[in-house]
Amino acid sequence: MKRVLVTGANGQLGRCLKDASLEFSEFEVIFTDRTVMDLGSPIKMADYFSKNNFDFCINAAAYTNVDKAETDTKEARDINAEGVKKLAEICLEKGTTLIHISTDYVFDGESLEDYVETDATNPINVYGASKLKGEQYIEQYLKTHYILRTSWLYSQYGHNFLNTILKHGALGTELKITTEQTGTPTNANDLANVIFKMLVRTPEYGIYHFANKGACTWYDFAKEILANSPQLKAAKLAKTDHYPTFAARPERSVLNTKKIEKALNVVAPSWTISLKGLMKGLNTQP
Template sequence: MNKTIIFGASGQLGQCFRKIAADQNIDSLIFPDETEANILDGDALEKLFEKHSPNYAVNCAAYTAVDKAEDDADTALKINKTGVENIARLAAKYSTTLVQVSTDFVFKGDVSSPLTENDKTEPISVYGQTKLDGELVIPNLTDKYFVVRTAWLYSEFGNNFVKTMLKFGAERDELKIIADQVGTPTYAMDLADAILTIIESGSAEYGIYHYSNEGVASWYDFTKAIFDIAGLQTRVLPIPTSDYVTRAVRPPYSVMSKLKIKKTFGINIPYWRESLALCISKLKQ
């Protein structure tokens, strides 16, 4: 496999790459520590690229605290735009292909059919805007890049919705969950596998791609499935977004079309509920 540096190796997606590398004995994935791979430290990054001369750089590092970003826009912009700029510049210098992980939050979510890579971007939160800003700097710096947008990410690693709901479900008799925001839960292990497929292909079909699991769900549907699979009896009540006010506005519809990534790379994408069952079985172990 091509030599690949994983930025954000301690985060949720980064840990999925680590697990795959360990399980499959892949020694071409490089997991530098945070001080060595601080995406805001240009000198440290240069040393890293000089040391490894990677074929690929996967950027999983991001400011992802959606609500906090509304009051911490400068930090979010530094990490989600300036950090990407730093990596892209060095990727161009060292002839490295960049894989940038992005988000469904670049869309407004006011549509009713799956979003394609060509659909208009119109973020409605600081987080979404900073992630889009990060996407937009890349083509100005390098031609060799893949932007992979994903959504509703969870896994057995880090903090995420599935682990939070399992905790609440074990502690509470009843939960009220939003039922009018629709998207697709995405197992981060599946996303990591898809990115590795892109890397293994050696393809020069550069550009923006969408990846999430197959199917559609509301947060209410997602929660019900978590409890059903985990065997929890917690009652789940559907509520509208207006009953649960958050600091940042979320896209009401963020189902993405995966036709492009499936056609280009021949990727078979699992149904979201099947991947959820797999994750919960691993968490129980």
């Protein structure tokens, strides 16, 4: 039985990976959080790997606060770049294949076409730059890797756009949501399932994009969330074409997923259908 290490087990993707792992019994999956596998601590990482061997490592840990990264530059780089470099070096030494989760924010958002894996990167914020540097370190140090870029992740777990809208909608807060950015909301449960399918099929190493199908603005996303929340019909939703954020965001960062769909023989579900399915489950919970 092949052994799989998952970092960032307490994050939303880590928790979705834990759920998805129940359907892939051919793997022994070990979930770790930063108390055991801290990307900001090379010593802690090396110590853990010195006592354990894995066939695969799914790196779901990251510094993800886009605005805070603008001032917390060192920590963002320590985790997303230097920590990933150390992880790649350890995986090389241990013969471990690395599956690393990256982001649409490695692009500048100026393309009118959906981004393919070979498009030029040009991050416009510190978070995106730190994630890109992590990608570059992996490509430099480790041949046996998959870099999996995704976008606008949400799930039933943790702090994300879906749960923020549900929370403030329930409180009756006026929701002013931007129309300035276009991307694809991606259900982290779909991403987790694809990651395990990648372990099963082991396609050619390299960079892949996965997101749900379609594109929308954050306002469109919020509107769809409320449309699938019967209890929030009275929520106040308003458009704004100027929502100030500390960090710049790509104006359009839609990812083309044809490469991974062909490699894994899967079809990415549309973002509206995937959202509806998740919210149906949330709405029927006691």
